[in-house]
Amino acid sequence: MAFIALALFTLAAAHSGTCPATKKCGEGAEAGLPCCQVDSTKFECCSSSEACIPKVGCRCLDLEAEAPLYEGYDFAAFCEEFSRAYGTEEFERRRSIFQTNLKKIKAHNTEFQAGLHTWYMAVNDFADWSQEEFKGIRATQTPPPLQAVHTVQFGAAKANPETMDWRTKGVVTPVKNQGT
Template identity: 25%
Template sequence: MEIKGAVMIQLSLVCAFSAVCLVTCFDQDKSINVKDKWEQFLRVHNKNYDYSEKNRRYKIFQNNLRTIDQHNWRYRKGIESFEMGIGPFADQTEREFKLMFEKQSAPSKTTLENNGICKLSVNRTKYPPYYVDYRSIMQPIKDQKPHLCGAGWAFAAVATVEGMTMKKLKWDKSLSEQSLLDCAVGHGYQSYGCNGGSLWGAMFYMKTYGAETSEDYPYEAAEKCCRSRSKPLVRVETIFNCQGTEQELMRTVASHGPVATMIEVTPYIMHYKKGIVFDRNCVNGANHAVTIVGYGMENGFQYWLLKNSWGRMWGERGYYKLARNYANICQIGKTAFCVDINC
C-alpha cells in the first residue's frame, strides 16, 4: 500500500508538472504569436516608431488584441453582429480614435436654399429593388489618413461625384480631394481643410470650378496653397438635398445613385472586419462622412453599404455595412446630398 501510495504521489507530481508545462508553453506560444502579429502589423501598415514609442504602442496593440478576441468570441456565440480584425487602428487607443473625428454641424435650410440646393424628388409609388450595389462603378478605396487629416467630408463628396461620373458618362477617373482641402475653404463653404468640412460646400465648389483628377492634383493629407483650377474633368451640374427617412433614402439610392452622408463613428467600429454594425454608442452627433453605395439584407438583417476612406485594410476592403431601418442609426441620411454631373 505504501509503494502504491508513493507511485500515486509521483504520478500526481508528474501530472501537475505537465499541466504547468502545458500552460507555460501555451502562454509562451501565445506571446510569440502576439509578437508575430505585431511585427506583421508594423510591416503591413508601414509603421515606424522609436524604441520607447514602439514599446508603448505594443502594449496598446496587446490590449486591442484582447478586445478583438473577446468581441469575436461573442460574435461566434451570436451575441455580436459583426466580426473584428487587426486593422490600421490596432495600435491606437479609443481616445486617440475619438480625437480624429470632430462633431460637424448640419447646414441650415436657408444656407442650402441660398446656394440653389433643393430637395430631390423621387418616385414614391414605385417600390425600389431589394438589393442595390454600386461598388462596380466606384473608384478603388482611398485612404484619407485620418490620424493626419480630417478630410472625410472631401472623400465622401468626391466619391459621390466619381460614382455619378462613371454611371452617367462611363468615365473611369479618380478625382481630387486635395483640391477641396486647399481651395474649398472658409465660411462660404463651411469647410476648414483637415479640420472638417461640409458635403454641400465640397459639391458647391465642384459645381463652381469643376473637379480635377487625382493625377493632376494628388492627395497630400495636409492643407496646402490652392493651385490651378484650369483642368477640371467634370463639373457638378446640380446638388440635391437628399435628407429624409430611410425609405426615402433607399428610393434615392436605387433611382439616382450614390449619396454622400454625414455619419457618426465611434470606437466600436475601430477594428471592424465584416458583418452589420448596430452601434448603440452613436449619441453625440455626426463626426465623419461616407458614401452610400447600396443596400441589401444579410442573415435576415437589413443594411446600408457604405464606402469609407480609411484604406482597403479596414473593414470589408474599405467598405462596411450599417444597420438599415433602425431609426437612422448613427445619423445616417440626416445630412445627405447627391448630384447630377456634366462634362
C-alpha cells in the first residue's frame, strides 16, 4: 500500500524543554496549540494547518489533498486496473485479502479526512497480497551473523627484484591448446 507523506515545511518556532503533560502549549498566542516534541531538549507548538511528526516537528499539511475513499471500487475494478486474472479458487482467496486491505485503506483515509493522520493510503498492485506474502519480498531486518575478522600481518617492505622467473617458482602451468 502506498503511503504519501504530505509534510512540506515548518512554520513553528522551537522552544527549549519538553511538552507539558497536557500536550498543549500554554503561553501567549500559542496557548492551547498542540505540542510536538522534537527531541529531548526542544518542542514546537503546531498551528491548525500543521501536524506533529514526532522527532521531526510541526509540518504544514496539504489541506487541499483529498484521499481516495474508493466508494464503489471493488475487486473486479482492481483486477482490471492491475491486469489480474485468477482461477476460481485463487480468485476467492485474493478477493478476500483485497477486501480486508481495502477496509483498512478506507478507514485510514476517512480518519485522514478528519485530520487524524498526516498521510493517506492508496490501492496499489499489492492490495491483493497478504501481509505474509508482502513481508516475503522485503529484505529482512536481521543483520548477517558476525564473523571473525582475520588480520593480515605484512612483513617489512623489500625492494622488488630486477627480474623474476615465475616458472622456477612452480606457479606457471604448461602451455595449453592455443588453437594451432
